[in-house]
Amino acid sequence: MKIKLENIGPLKQAEFELGDLTIICGRNNTGKTYATYALFGFLHVWKKILTVSIEDTIVKTLLDNGVVKINLAGYLDQAEIILQTGCKQYTQSLSKIFSTSEERFKTTQFQIILDEKPSLIFEFEGKIQSENAKIFSLSKSKNSMELVVSLLAGMEKNIFPSQIIKEIISDAVIEIIFSELFSNPFISSAERTGAAIFSNELNFSRNNLLKEMHSFDKNVDPRELFLKRYQDYALPVEQNVDFIRNLKKVAKKNSFITEKHPEILDDFADIIGGNYSLTNNDELHFKPKGGRVKLTMDESSSAVRSLLDIGFYLRHVAKVGDLLMVDEPELNLHPENQRRITRLFSRLINIGIKVFVTTHSDYIVKELNTLIMLNHDLPYLKRIASDAGYNENELISANQIKVYIAEKKLIKLDGKSRKSHCQTLTSAHIDPELGIEAHSFDTTINTMNRIQEAVVWGGD
Structure with missing residues (x-):
């Protein structure tokens, strides 16, 4: 599967594939974040x-007989067309994703290109229910090409609009065909440090706004007005803000990492030098290792703040098959911790979480090189x-x-000779x-080395 971009930010034309680990590096203002946000x-x-x-006829059969069996082969044959149509619609909404004017994306193209048809080998189970009762069940057996939709017993058939039933079945078909291709994303944007600092202020502002709107006009939707406060921010930044604002709810669950791989959380705690804690009053603290004092986010280091959302994601949210997207993971980190966060990413990859990063860090790339070079069955490498x-x-x-360099290059654009x-x-x-x-870094490092050698040896 390839992601193809045209006329988005600085990028004139580009395409990339996702690996277990995907890296985009390059100079500032070269399109790394545009590619990341568009994919997210x-x-x-x-x-x-x-x-x-x-x-x-499918809806009629369901309502008449209480069950209908749908052959998915025809929909699978249309997968490429379905995807192309959806990508066109998505391209038209990019201004909302980036929270900017439509004018900036009037010539943009976003495409997903499939290498082969999706596989339908996995099973699917879904239920649609109201507050008090289950209404529909939808199921597909492993390796089957048949979706079975059942109207559960005791439900009045004439209360379901035909269009609603079509949408329910359509959603199920889409999920069956494409869910194995598209990972569930979690993004940590470069603005994450600010979200960590102002988490309390976000909650305070929300509560005051809700009280004010409630007393002002009962017909006003306070939630809608509150969400408008974020309309000037790109979707990934909104997601960071909402995630931090809802940490109390997030912290009620445990991820599979907490249950099956707690050693990864120990490694993360070593990187930040302690652990996060959340009180019943939504007070967020950081407790350094070996210390008794709990620090607020204002009092904590920038590294602690910049890794806050990743820490809560790992402990409470992460699922196998996720795509963890981190914009500049090196932010505020000492070179040693840049190496350690790279090793942590590698461990995540090896337990089933894909990772996507943009970076300016040569330390991250060099540490990855070490991990690659050591991964051979040779006695001296093991030592x-x-x-x-x-x-x-x-x-x-x-x-x-997969590694990509955002740069100017001599290329042939589509439609050009x-x-x-x-x-x-x-x-x-x-x-x-x-x-x-990664010549993006090598060129700069070689230039610095050449200058320093000239200084040391007198320029001869």
Whole structure:
């Protein structure tokens, strides 16, 4: 599966694929965040924009007989067309994803290109219910091409509008066909530090606004007015704000990492130097290791604040198959902790969570190279890994990673006969033995080394 972009931000034309770990690096203002936000937005809304047409005869059979069996083969054959139509609709909504004017995206194209038909080998089970009763059941057996929709006993058939039934069945068909392709995304934007600092203020403002609106006009929807406060922010930033604002609710659940891989949480605690805690009064604190004092977010280090949402995600939200997207994970981190967060990402990959990052950090890329180079069954490499404190669960293979450089390159645009210099994403070579060739960093490092050598040796 490829994601293809045209005329979005600085990017004139670009395409990329997702690996278990996907990295986009490059200079500032080269399109990294545009590509990230566009992908996140699609993964966030695809269930709402992809649809299929459900025939009237299917609804009639369901209402007459209480059950209908739907052959999914025809819908599967249309998967590419369904996706193209949905991508066009999504492209038209990009101004809302980025919270900016439609004018900026009038020539933009966002496409998902399938390499092959989706596989329908997994089973599906769904139920539609009201407050007091279950209404529909929808099921598909493993390796089956048949969706069975049942109207549950005791329900009045004439109370269901035909269009509602079609939408329910359409949603199920879309989920069956595409859910294995599109991971559930969680994004940590570069603005996450600010959201952590002002979490209390967000709750305070919300409560005051709700009280004020309640007393002012009973016909006003306070929730709608409150949400309008975020309309000037891109969707990923909104998601960060909402996540931090709802930490009390988030903290009521445990992720599979908490239950099955607590050692990963221990590693994360070592990176930030302590643990987060949340009181019943929504007071967020950080307790440094070995200390008794609990610090507020204002009192905590910038590293503690910048990793807050990732910490709560890992402990309370993470699921197998997720896509964790982190914009500049190196923010506020010492080089040693940049190495350690890279190793933590690798461990997440190896337990089934995909990771997508944009970065300016050569430390992250070099640490990945080390993890790739050590991942070979050779005695001396095992000795080096052991001596340096590497865990086998941190090692990764070159074929698990996709790396792209956001840069100007001589490319041939679609519909053009000649190549031209345009902003694009260039796939970086990843050697199974030596790792990633990220010339975006290498050029700068080589320049610095050359200047310093000239200073030391007198320029001769």
